[in-house]
Amino acid sequence: MTFWSKFALVGLAALLPQMAAAETRITYKAAKTGSSYYQMAVQIAEAVKAGTDGEVIVTVEESQGSVQNVMEAAVRPGNYFFTSPPALISLAQNGKAMFKDKGNPKFDEIRALFPIPSLTMHFVMRADSGVTDFSGLAGKTMLIGKGSFGAREGAKYLDLFGLTDKVKLADAELSNAGPALKNGQIDGFVTSGSYPAPNVIEAAAGTGITLLSLSDEQIAKTKRTKLVIPAGTYAGQDAPVTTTSLPVIAYTTTAMDDDTAYQITRTFWEEKAKMADTAPWWKGVTTEMLANISGKIHPGAARYYAEAGIALTDAQK
CATH class of the missing domain: 3.40.190.10 (Periplasmic binding protein-like II)
Incomplete structure (x- = not known):
């Protein structure tokens, strides 16, 4: 090895720590x-x-x-x-x-x-359920899941809006929401997640859905942050939906x-x-x-x- 080859190798070795440090x-x-x-x-x-x-x-x-x-x-x-x-x-x-x-x-x-x-609350109803607001949930079957932020929030909102004893809760995992909605086993489900949420996209495409909006008074009761899901976020959603979120x-x-x-x-x-x-x-x-x-x-x-x-x-x- 020539002197200049050795010199180049030594120079490269000296540079390597600097390159790593960068x-x-x-x-x-x-x-x-x-x-x-x-x-x-x-x-x-x-x-x-x-x-x-x-x-x-x-x-x-x-x-x-x-x-x-x-x-x-x-x-x-x-x-x-x-x-x-x-x-x-x-x-x-x-x-x-x-x-x-x-x-x-x-x-x-x-x-x-x-x-x-943000974690965004979605109240998802079958389009043919006829439910367009929270008062319409009385007598309906809902799936809210178990143990998650969305499940806790869903149960809290039903209580806040006086619906706890008026809504039947399906005993199933939230992962079954899409098929259960399509098969008519439930009228709707509650989910939280950043929008557009994959399970809501699936339900909108496969079944047809209505997303429920919360009024400013309802949002104030939840003590959560107001968030608007823009129109067109989901198939068939022609208007903005006002809901809550956890930033x-x-x-x-x-x-x-x-x-x-x-x-x-x-x-x-x-x-x-x-x-x-x-x-x-x-x-x-x-x-x-x-x-x-x-x-x-x-x-x-x-x-x-x-x-x-x-x-x-x-x-x-």
């Missing part, structure tokens, strides 16, 4: 494998890699839920971000509910990055440096349209949803919003 690796704690929110996390990871030309690599980790995500925020190193409803962050920071006796000063260091699709936000902590938070946030918004081409639920995410963030936004993310001319509240800064 690549930023981030852990993203999402949801259970197979869930829509896990799929979203994978899409975000792919978008970040594409949008940064591989400079930022996001590794998606399975999670058992948002509570676990928030708890780990107190012990994870800097390059960690995760999903959670804003209300859960507030509970953690105040040591309430599931975070009682589990308080940690690190919870106060949680900062928001950007919104992702979901991507969070990190102050341990993440400003440049990394800026890069993730900028790339997310710049790549969102491409993501929506293959996954329509991204179409429902807008900068107006930043209003759902009650806590502080990471300074790096705030820098992007300032550059983009997107106003933040004083409480978010």
Whole structure:
């Protein structure tokens, strides 16, 4: 080997650590494998890699839920971000509910990055059931499922609207909603998920459905966030549907440096349209949803919003 060959090899060896250091690796704690929110996390990871030309690599980790995500925020190193409803962050920071006796000063260091699709309540009825509002549910058979956010919300709404003893609840899993609706075993079902929800798309195409809207008074009783599903989201849906939602936000902590938070946030918004081409639920995410963030936004993310001319509240800064 010549002197110059050895010199080139030595130079390359010296550069390799620098090349490796230039690549930023981030852990993203999402949801259970197979869930829509896990799929979203994978899409975000792919978008970040594409949008940064591989400079930022996001590794998606399975999670058992948002509570676990928030708890780990107190012990994870800097390059960690995760999903959670804003209300859960507030509970953690105040040591309430599931975070009682589990308080940690690190919870106060949680900062928001950007919104992702909200959990959206869908009250789905067979089109030929004749039901067009909640009062029409009396005497009908509904499937709300078990154990999920949608099931808990569905039961809560029936109670709030005085329908608990007037509606028959089908004893079946929500995964059977489509066939049960088509076969006439149920009159409708309740589901939550980012819209357009796959099971609602299937029901609309195969059976024909009516989605129930909530009045402003009903929404106030639920104490949830108002959301409008645009007309044409589902087959046969000719008008907007007003419903409720549980906002979901991507969070990190102050341990993440400003440049990394800026890069993730900028790339997310710049790549969102491409993501929506293959996954329509991204179409429902807008900068107006930043209003759902009650806590502080990471300074790096705030820098992007300032550059983009997107106003933040004083409480978010």
